[in-house]
Amino acid sequence: MTLTQDPTQTDRGNGDGRYDNLPTVSPLGNPLDWKWLRGAKSEWGVRPKIGPRGLTMLDIATGTYGDVPDNPTHRSMAPRGADIDPDTPDMGYILNKKSDVWAENVVELYEEAVARQWSATRDIPWGELRELPSDIEHAMCQVCTTLTEVEMIAADLPAKWMWRMNHDFLEAKMFLCTQIMDEARHAEVFRKRALANGGGLLMSRGQSEGLLRTIIEAKSYTQATALMHLLGEGFILDIFRMGELISPSPVEKRMFRMAMQDEARHVAYGTMHIRYAVEQDPDVAEEIHEALDHGEAVLTAFGTNQDFGTALAVLLGGGVEHVETKGFELQADMQRKQFASYLARCERAGISRLHRTKLPLELLGLDPNTILAN
Amino acid sequence: MRIDTEAFFVALADELNAHPEQFKVHGEADMVAALVMRKADGDFAVRVAFEGIRVEAVSEIVPADVVGADYYLDGPLPAWQAMFDDILANGAASGRLTINSLALLGTEIRLRGDDPMGVDKFSRFNQTLQEYLDGAARVAVAAG
Numbered sequence: 001m002t003l004t005q006d007p008t009q010t011d012r013g014n015g016d017g018r019y020d021n022l023p024t025v026s027p028l029g030n031p032l033d034w035k036w037l038r039g040a041k042s043e044w045g046v047r048p049k050i051g052p053r054g055l056t057m058l059d060i061a062t063g064t065y066g067d068v069p070d071n072p073t074h075r076s077m078a079p080r081g082a083d084i085d086p087d088t089p090d091m092g093y094i095l096n097k098k099s100d101v102w103a104e105n106v107v108e109l110y111e112e113a114v115a116r117q118w119s120a121t122r123d124i125p126w127g128e129l130r131e132l133p134s135d136i137e138h139a140m141c142q143v144c145t146t147l148t149e150v151e152m153i154a155a156d157l158p159a160k161w162m163w164r165m166n167h168d169f170l171e172a173k174m175f176l177c178t179q180i181m182d183e184a185r186h187a188e189v190f191r192k193r194a195l196a197n198g199g200g201l202l203m204s205r206g207q208s209e210g211l212l213r214t215i216i217e218a219k220s221y222t223q224a225t226a227l228m229h230l231l232g233e234g235f236i237l238d239i240f241r242m243g244e245l246i247s248p249s250p251v252e253k254r255m256f257r258m259a260m261q262d263e264a265r266h267v268a269y270g271t272m273h274i275r276y277a278v279e280q281d282p283d284v285a286e287e288i289h290e291a292l293d294h295g296e297a298v299l300t301a302f303g304t305n306q307d308f309g310t311a312l313a314v315l316l317g318g319g320v321e322h323v324e325t326k327g328f329e330l331q332a333d334m335q336r337k338q339f340a341s342y343l344a345r346c347e348r349a350g351i352s353r354l355h356r357t358k359l360p361l362e363l364l365g366l367d368p369n370t371i372l373a374n
Numbered sequence: 375m376r377i378d379t380e381a382f383f384v385a386l387a388d389e390l391n392a393h394p395e396q397f398k399v400h401g402e403a404d405m406v407a408a409l410v411m412r413k414a415d416g417d418f419a420v421r422v423a424f425e426g427i428r429v430e431a432v433s434e435i436v437p438a439d440v441v442g443a444d445y446y447l448d449g450p451l452p453a454w455q456a457m458f459d460d461i462l463a464n465g466a467a468s469g470r471l472t473i474n475s476l477a478l479l480g481t482e483i484r485l486r487g488d489d490p491m492g493v494d495k496f497s498r499f500n501q502t503l504q505e506y507l508d509g510a511a512r513v514a515v516a517a518g
Contacts, residue, residue, distance in 0.1 A: 052426060053402055053426045116401030116403075123399070241497060242478060244472055244474055244475045245470065260500060261500060261501060263497075264495075271490070337478070344490045347490070348489065348491060
């Protein structure tokens, strides 16, 4: 492996002067310097080791190609590690610090996402849907209506910011592309379920949109990812985990299980991104706290959404006749778990919310001093 | 075969590794899970390492060593037996006896771990773990 220092050098291990007499002008009269062949200032001779599962992004993060700069010097789409002309155009990136977007696990998560894609058309046993009691079908359709509504925020949000991310953070952008695909599939699968069994889409009200608007209007990407990955998707992840408990048939079980795996990846990225951002610049923590102060209050309003909440409770209880005796109680149990897992993730992300959270811990009988012990 | 033995979990691994088509649909998984079965005559714990589309290692461990895993699932032996009995009866976990539902309810089998990111691997690779456990339906299992 060599790093060519002199652009006029003709031998990159494969030249031996053979390229000295190449044409200096193209057939159309344009000057030719053959720089790519005669010695671009980039690392040559890279031979990554191919692993048992093929050639991964981790495998090719070798030598200088594995170095992700903290502060890239250019603002173009030129690939990191290439010999980049100094006059490449500025693409208008505003997220130019690695800590703005990076997470230590992002390359691993990208490979995981690619390896674990699934199809809402093919991998859900739609043929096993059976007619359900009216209240259960209505409840499932309401849950799917709300999920269809909220899932695409996790596609719109990265899309809003990705074109502002410096291209040297390619792997982070690639991961966010997988997230966008995941969320498209989630919107697809929940919409399909709402329409697949004799029901349809039901209620959409303001509380959901308020949460989505808060996320999409976040002032910085790190605030946005705290609101979306850590808070929003963290809560949705727990709802997907709950999916098996509210599923009347193998169709919904499968749907929630598959979506759960995707969602957990997104949460893993967000948690580790925030951790990285705070480690690199502790001042960012307060910015994140402020976003979460507001986000938690809005999420609480979303949690009181009567349509989604009562539909979940009906499914948890097994029908409207059990909603008061069983459904609401199980739902409160689930909310306690949601709060606990969210606060645990915040700890892991390096932004303790235990004594600052706006979530109604007291209302659910939770003590911030012991909530993480279990 | 008793479920509280390393041999049982090795058999599940062999079953899975012999049928990659069962696993491949879920994609690759890299995680180390531990299972702990509490019982009167001494607790049993096992660590299962998943890599790619294979189970690469299974080893009995002392329960205190579960902290080395990404996460661990901890419950009384009868709860585990009920889960595997359900898998045997239905060919795969059903109802609220899937590992996800059991861990979510947390009344008997609890999902634990020191690192939330490790614990989240339970969700990220849940179907892989479930497929592994469902292999019990295909290997000889004798209760208790």
